[in-house]
Amino acid sequence: MRFERRERPSAALTLLAPLGAIGAALALAGALIATAGANVAEAFGLILQGALGSRLGITETLTRATPLILTGLAAAVAFRARLWNIGGEGQFYMGALAVSAFGLVPGLAAAPAPVAVLACLVAGALAGMALLLVPVTLKLRFGTDEVVTTLLLNFVAILFVSMMIEGALRDPLAFGWPQSVPVPDVALLPQLVERSRLHAGLLIALAMAVAVWWLQERTVFGMRARAAGLNARAAAFAGVPLGRTLVLVGCLSGGLAGLAGAIEVMGVKGYVTTDLSPNYGYSGIVIAMLAALHPIGVIGAALFSAVIFVGADSMSRALGVPSYIADVTVALSLLTMLVALFLVQFRVRR
Amino acid sequence: MTRVLELSGITKRFGATLANDAVSLHLERGEIVALLGENGAGKTTLMSILFGHYTADAGTVRVEGEVLPPGHPRAAIRAGVGMVHQHFALAANLTVLDNVMTGTEPLWRLRSDRSGARARLAALAERFGLRVDPDARVSDLSVGERQRVEILKALYNDASILILDEPTAVLTTQEAERLFATLRDMAAKGLSLIFISHKLHEVMSASDRVVVLRGGRVVAERATRETSREELAELMVGRAVDRPVRPPATPGPVLLQARDVAVAGKGGASLKGVDFALRAGETLGIIGVSGNGQTTLAEVVSGVLAPAAGTLTVRGAPLASGVRAAIAAGIGRIPEDRHAEGVLGDMTTWENVVLERIWSPEFSRRGVVRRGAARAAAARILGDYDVRGAQVDGRVRLLSGGNMQKLILGRVLEAAPDILVAAQPSRGLDEGAIAGVHRRLIEARARGAGVLLISEDLDEVIALADRIRAIVGGRLSPAIPAERADARLLGLMMAGDWRAAEGIAAGAEGEAHAL
Numbered sequence: 001m002r003f004e005r006r007e008r009p010s011a012a013l014t015l016l017a018p019l020g021a022i023g024a025a026l027a028l029a030g031a032l033i034a035t036a037g038a039n040v041a042e043a044f045g046l047i048l049q050g051a052l053g054s055r056l057g058i059t060e061t062l063t064r065a066t067p068l069i070l071t072g073l074a075a076a077v078a079f080r081a082r083l084w085n086i087g088g089e090g091q092f093y094m095g096a097l098a099v100s101a102f103g104l105v106p107g108l109a110a111a112p113a114p115v116a117v118l119a120c121l122v123a124g125a126l127a128g129m130a131l132l133l134v135p136v137t138l139k140l141r142f143g144t145d146e147v148v149t150t151l152l153l154n155f156v157a158i159l160f161v162s163m164m165i166e167g168a169l170r171d172p173l174a175f176g177w178p179q180s181v182p183v184p185d186v187a188l189l190p191q192l193v194e195r196s197r198l199h200a201g202l203l204i205a206l207a208m209a210v211a212v213w214w215l216q217e218r219t220v221f222g223m224r225a226r227a228a229g230l231n232a233r234a235a236a237f238a239g240v241p242l243g244r245t246l247v248l249v250g251c252l253s254g255g256l257a258g259l260a261g262a263i264e265v266m267g268v269k270g271y272v273t274t275d276l277s278p279n280y281g282y283s284g285i286v287i288a289m290l291a292a293l294h295p296i297g298v299i300g301a302a303l304f305s306a307v308i309f310v311g312a313d314s315m316s317r318a319l320g321v322p323s324y325i326a327d328v329t330v331a332l333s334l335l336t337m338l339v340a341l342f343l344v345q346f347r348v349r350r
Numbered sequence: 351m352t353r354v355l356e357l358s359g360i361t362k363r364f365g366a367t368l369a370n371d372a373v374s375l376h377l378e379r380g381e382i383v384a385l386l387g388e389n390g391a392g393k394t395t396l397m398s399i400l401f402g403h404y405t406a407d408a409g410t411v412r413v414e415g416e417v418l419p420p421g422h423p424r425a426a427i428r429a430g431v432g433m434v435h436q437h438f439a440l441a442a443n444l445t446v447l448d449n450v451m452t453g454t455e456p457l458w459r460l461r462s463d464r465s466g467a468r469a470r471l472a473a474l475a476e477r478f479g480l481r482v483d484p485d486a487r488v489s490d491l492s493v494g495e496r497q498r499v500e501i502l503k504a505l506y507n508d509a510s511i512l513i514l515d516e517p518t519a520v521l522t523t524q525e526a527e528r529l530f531a532t533l534r535d536m537a538a539k540g541l542s543l544i545f546i547s548h549k550l551h552e553v554m555s556a557s558d559r560v561v562v563l564r565g566g567r568v569v570a571e572r573a574t575r576e577t578s579r580e581e582l583a584e585l586m587v588g589r590a591v592d593r594p595v596r597p598p599a600t601p602g603p604v605l606l607q608a609r610d611v612a613v614a615g616k617g618g619a620s621l622k623g624v625d626f627a628l629r630a631g632e633t634l635g636i637i638g639v640s641g642n643g644q645t646t647l648a649e650v651v652s653g654v655l656a657p658a659a660g661t662l663t664v665r666g667a668p669l670a671s672g673v674r675a676a677i678a679a680g681i682g683r684i685p686e687d688r689h690a691e692g693v694l695g696d697m698t699t700w701e702n703v704v705l706e707r708i709w710s711p712e713f714s715r716r717g718v719v720r721r722g723a724a725r726a727a728a729a730r731i732l733g734d735y736d737v738r739g740a741q742v743d744g745r746v747r748l749l750s751g752g753n754m755q756k757l758i759l760g761r762v763l764e765a766a767p768d769i770l771v772a773a774q775p776s777r778g779l780d781e782g783a784i785a786g787v788h789r790r791l792i793e794a795r796a797r798g799a800g801v802l803l804i805s806e807d808l809d810e811v812i813a814l815a816d817r818i819r820a821i822v823g824g825r826l827s828p829a830i831p832a833e834r835a836d837a838r839l840l841g842l843m844m845a846g847d848w849r850a851a852e853g854i855a856a857g858a859e860g861e862a863h864a865l
Contacts, residue, residue, distance in 0.1 A: 006365075218718055218719055218721070219717050219718050219719060220708050220709070220714045220717050220718070220719055221717060223701060223705065223708060223719060224705075224708075226697065227694055227697065227701075227705060230694050230695075230696050230697060231690070231694050231695070231696075233690055233691055234690065234691050234692065234693065234694050235694070235705075236654060236673075237652070237654055237673070237683075237685055237691045237692070237706075238673065238694075238705040238706040239653070239672070239673030239674045239677065239705075239706050239709075240705070
């Protein structure tokens with residue numbers, strides 16, 4: 001079997017690739033469900049039912065999609081510029097922790113709500129940025145591989161969070177549970193739907209997707225970042241300041257992941273624990289790839305993942321299939337997407 | 351004579367282009383066949399199919415009468431086909447012996463028979479007069495020596511058929527002559543050779559038979575002694591193409607002056623104490639064997655590399671470092687490698703047109719791209735410079751080399767630069783496109799721009815330049831007037847022997863009070 005590069009990958013093929021990938025991932029997951037002894041059609045029906053079949057299901061799915069959109073955007077903007085930020089998870093936690101620490105600032109509790117919310121969002125984004133600027137600086141100065149440094153910083157970040165919530169930021173009223181002091185009420189995000197967990201963070205996430213699209217497609221910065229990612233040598237020849245562009249991309253990517261952490265604390269939990277994120281940072285990478293790094297596509301990919309995660313929970317309760325099937329499905333969709341992207345570029349011969 | 355190799359009806363299509371169209375070709379034992387054709391005629395594709403890098407859509411390859419399974423380089427090697435690539439496939443950090451032995455022993459064998467290999471390599475080197483030190487690191491070898499290692503590597507794999515892809519592209523005239531003497535000797539000893547070339551003089555001097563490819567087809571086959579350069583030229587191009595002629599120059603004031611410029615370049619191609627002056631309305635040609643610093647020189651003047659020492663001045667004012675400063679100072683830049691440097695293949699035409707001047711108020715305001723203006727500028731260039739097959743919103747990757755170069759010329763000349771740096775401007779283009787590029791460069795000079803033409807194509811430099819310097823080991827030779835240039839003198843200058851050039855330069859200076 002040999003692979004040959006297609007001279008002109010067709011537009012239809014490019015658009016169908018994610019759908020084909022998702023279909024293939026669902027087929028593979030179906031095989032696993034069958035192996036677990038459940039009726040596949042029933043299981044998928046229950047997944048859809050659980051995620052989209054009720055008001056509670058829909059709001060839960062959207063709540064779940066909110067941080068995924070932001071971490072997906074964080075990965076997509078970085079990957080577009082060939083900055084391999086695998087550290088979304090760590091940046092997410094730093095953003096969350098920053099909100100919690102910022103809540104201790106005297107006077108915040110007395111500030112008007114919009115000011116407090118905005119200040120906390122900015123603090124979270126800045127914390128995420130700061131964590132990613134370390135590997136970006138190392139890359140620019142010493143050529144270190146950011147895949148390694150960003151990945152390892154995730155562990156550093158989570159251990160740091162653990163240290164803080166058992167130390168300086170520990171909630172004295174939590175009966176000994178390791179959790180941070182709660183965010184002041186003024187800094188909480190308003191609910192969108194009564195008697196649900198859906199909060200205004202979703203609107204922020206959607207606005208961010210549009211803003212990122214606009215930045216990438218309409219601004220000098222976006223054009224330069226794309227050029228730097230496509231071909232650094234040609235970009236340098238055209239006068240793109242590679243170092244500065246990479247730092248800005250790092251700020252945007254880390255900032256979005258930090259924002260995801262901040263919003264999750266301000267919208268859902270109200271405080272930080274070390275199980276705040278069910279791998280939102282890592283899922284963001286999958287979502288960015290599923291969206292073929294397109295900011296608007298990220299919304300769809302995040303919704304798909306959220307449906308699988310929320311739906312699989314209720315499906316597993318009904319059928320006894322382990323809810324790990326959600327992780328497996330999303331992971332499979334990354335693999336099938338990579339294959340699909342490859343097949344868009346290459347054709348198989350013989 | 352026995353037929354050792356036979357290609358019949360080879361057809362290969364890439365998308366819409368037919369790279370090889372029912373090509374048939376044979377090779378007798380002890381024969382040297384030249385495969386002649388312009389860039390893009392399908393020579394390299396044909397040889398890649400023979401060697402198994404590509405699979406043909408139709409047709410067969412027979413070695414010694416046996417059909418070669420398509421798509422398997424190993425089968426080709428086993429059948430005795432050796433290939434010497436234009437860009438050497440050697441590991442620079444390993445020794446000659448290591449490079450030759452690579453891939454010849456099973457991966458799982460624990461011991462490597464180095465002494466046996468050494469003896470065999472020495473015997474081969476002796477037999478074919480290809481002397482190299484087996485323990486030298488490849489990175490320490492000259493280009494000519496590296497090529498010898500490539501040939502030895504093929505012979506070590508028991509090649510009886512040797513294919514050389516543009517073997518002289520990186521050699522000096524003298525090295526090339528030595529190579530062809532070796533090839534003739536190898537043929538006399540029973541090897542059969544095919545070499546790919548687009549240079550008529552080497553085809554005439556080194557081959558027994560010439561096969562001419564044009565547009566993917568064999569258009570002619572001639573015994574070398576029964577043909578002529580003129581006939582081959584017409585067969586290769588298909589028509590008589592007149593390159594434009596340069597009118598006499600009227601040099602104006604000095605536009606660009608380099609004084610004692612030094613910089614460490616990539617791969618040892620550093621510049622050392624480079625001095626030159628470029629006047630308005632003249633073309634200064636820089637010739638040289640590739641890898642002697644011409645790339646670095648182009649990068650310095652283009653603002654990509656900052657000089658480590660020395661100064662560059664534009665109209666007497668020092669040139670700040672950086673691409674933007676260079677463009678703002680009126681330097682137009684045509685890069686050496688249009689695919690890797692000149693364009694971003696996956697970006698649109700309009701983005702490629704404006705990216706290098708995106709900072710100008712014409713194309714962006716407060717960080718937001720003025721798409722309307724940018725697309726209008728691109729549309730204008732596509733029309734004015736006759737870029738075929740391009741759409742304003744289409745990707746540049748799909749353009750042919752000639753049209754890509756027209757796009758680059760358009761984007762550069764549209765800004766009416768005072769100084770034009772053209773590095774290998776017609777490399778890889780067909781005759782028609784070359785004539786177009788030359789016409790644009792002559793127009794720019796007539797308009798009063800100073801053109802710095804850096805090229806490895808001597809005919810091009812003689813045709814376009816008013817003065818010629820050679821670059822050798824990062825240093826510039828004295829300038830000679832183009833009227834005094836001939837192949838022998840330029841060959842000496844490129845080899846680093848500047849005595850004759852110094853005499854001429856001193857004479858010219860005396861006559862014209864010029865530089």
